[in-house]
Amino acid sequence: MLNVTLVVLCAGNSTRFEHKTKKQWLRIKDEPLWLNVANRLSSYANFDKVIIVSHKNELNYMKNFSDDFQFVHGGQTRQESIKNALQKVSSEHIMVTDVARSCVPKDVIINLIASKEKASCIVPILKVSDTVVYGEDTINRDEVKLIQTPQLSHTQTLKNALNTDIEYTDDSSAIKAYGGTIEYIKGSIESKKLTFGEELNDIFCLNGPSNNFFTGTGIDIHQFTNDKKMYLGGVEIPCEYGFKAHSDGDVLIHSVIDAILGACGAGDIGEFFPDTDDKYKGADSKLLLKEILTFVYNVGYEIVNIDLTILAQKPKINPHKDEIKSKLSELIGIKKQFINIKATTGEKMGFIGRSEGVAVQSIATLKYYNWKIR
Numbered sequence: 111m112l113n114v115t116l117v118v119l120c121a122g123n124s125t126r127f128e129h130k131t132k133k134q135w136l137r138i139k140d141e142p143l144w145l146n147v148a149n150r151l152s153s154y155a156n157f158d159k160v161i162i163v164s165h166k167n168e169l170n171y172m173k174n175f176s177d178d179f180q181f182v183h184g185g186q187t188r189q190e191s192i193k194n195a196l197q198k199v200s201s202e203h204i205m206v207t208d209v210a211r212s213c214v215p216k217d218v219i220i221n222l223i224a225s226k227e228k229a230s231c232i233v234p235i236l237k238v239s240d241t242v243v244y245g246e247d248t249i250n251r252d253e254v255k256l257i258q259t260p261q262l263s264h265t266q267t268l269k270n271a272l273n274t275d276i277e278y279t280d281d282s283s284a285i286k287a288y289g290g291t292i293e294y295i296k297g298s299i300e301s302k303k304l305t306f307g308e309e310l311n312d313i314f315c316l317n318g319p320s321n322n323f324f325t326g327t328g329i330d331i332h333q334f335t336n337d338k339k340m341y342l343g344g345v346e347i348p349c350e351y352g353f354k355a356h357s358d359g360d361v362l363i364h365s366v367i368d369a370i371l372g373a374c375g376a377g378d379i380g381e382f383f384p385d386t387d388d389k390y391k392g393a394d395s396k397l398l399l400k401e402i403l404t405f406v407y408n409v410g411y412e413i414v415n416i417d418l419t420i421l422a423q424k425p426k427i428n429p430h431k432d433e434i435k436s437k438l439s440e441l442i443g444i445k446k447q448f449i450n451i452k453a454t455t456g457e458k459m460g461f462i463g464r465s466e467g468v469a470v471q472s473i474a475t476l477k478y479y480n481w482k483i484r
């Protein structure tokens with residue numbers, strides 16, 4: 111073993127990226143970028159361990175993709191994320207990389223490892239050939255270094271250096287401020303960081319997503335109660351009953367949420383909004399759907415269509431179908447033509463037929479966000 115742990119930082123919010131999908135979740139065929147980076151870098155060297163630092167909302171979902179890595183929660187900042195990972199590192203050295211640097215070549219990894227005893231922190235850099243102006247002054251460009259990742263640090267020195275309230279933008283700045291030594295090696299233009307949306311055009315080393323479609327089903331059932339208003343698909347339906355539930359009881363939205371989660375392999379509504387959590391008591395299901403959609407878009411999907419069937423003896427659904435479709439279209443952000451609503455009674459049989467409650471079955475189809483054609 112190398113006595114080096116690889117840490118892949120994937121806990122950022124991709125705020126400056128400004129795409130619906132976060133950088134770390136762009137698909138390369140069927141592989142999210144974070145997994146592509148982790149697999150590729152770990153194939154270049156025999157790391158003791160590979161740690162993936164994940165956004166707290168995405169950690170459980172990430173675990174579905176690989177058993178080969180250890181997953182830890184990220185923090186509010188890049189530095190906090192590294193500190194969380196450091197708690198799990200026992201090797202003498204640590205290599206920290208940004209998932210946003212998706213095309214780091216093998217020779218950079220090999221050179222970092224070969225230099226590991228030379229200083230507290232080994233840093234790949236690019237020199238600058240353009241004229242550089244700082245404020246009003248043209249400065250000596252030979253003195254300018256563009257600092258890249260991955261950086262390889264002595265683990266204990268990095269721990270000590272980050273034991274501070276000062277926020278550093280990279281590991282080497284913290285180690286330098288702590289008094290550690292730095293060794294610069296040649297970086298690579300291929301290690302360019304993906305920060306802004308338009309920089310996607312510069313990523314040549316990666317294929318786009320596969321054209322696969324993903325289908326999920328959802329079923330929800332709620333019993334009538336006469337002390338609540340009835341909501342179906344975010345629309346208030348005039349009826350003597352509402353639905354007994356921890357939330358507002360919008361059985362249609364709950365069923366659609368489960369279908370969407372099913373299509374992207376993300377479990378079910380209860381895993382996101384436990385009915386034991388007081389936070390969701392009386393919750394507006396439109397907001398729950400909004401939260402699920404943010405998650406689903408963040409992790410790389412788009413919604414193609416939704417088809418659903420409402421099983422209800424009462425109320426009559428037909429007069430409300432169009433309004434429900436319009437509301438769903440507005441909430442989900444797909445055209446009305448991609449939403450279909452069917453309704454059926456229970457023919458007076460069973461709990462539907464006896465007008466004890468309503469069930470909704472939904473099917474959702476999803477595809478990957480195609481970042482290559484934007």
Ligand SMILES: Nc1ccn([C@@H]2O[C@H](COP(=O)(O)OP(=O)(O)OP(=O)(O)O)[C@@H](O)[C@H]2O)c(=O)n1
Pocket residue numbers: 119120121122123124125126127134163184185186187188189191207208209210211303304305
């Ligand atoms: N709290 C954070 C913030 C950032 N990162 C990671 O640090 C790297 C560099 O950050 P950046 O490229 O700025 O990514 P984001 O923080 O996602 O971008 P933005 O600042 O635009 O939100 C990325 O791999 C990012 O996932 C992290 O693990 N934890």
Ligand SMILES: C[C@](O)(CO)[C@H](O)COP(=O)(O)O
Pocket residue numbers: 188208256257258259279280281303305
């Ligand atoms: C660590 C880094 O990639 C070195 O250039 C850079 O400082 C990260 O900055 P960000 O604002 O967190 O993207």
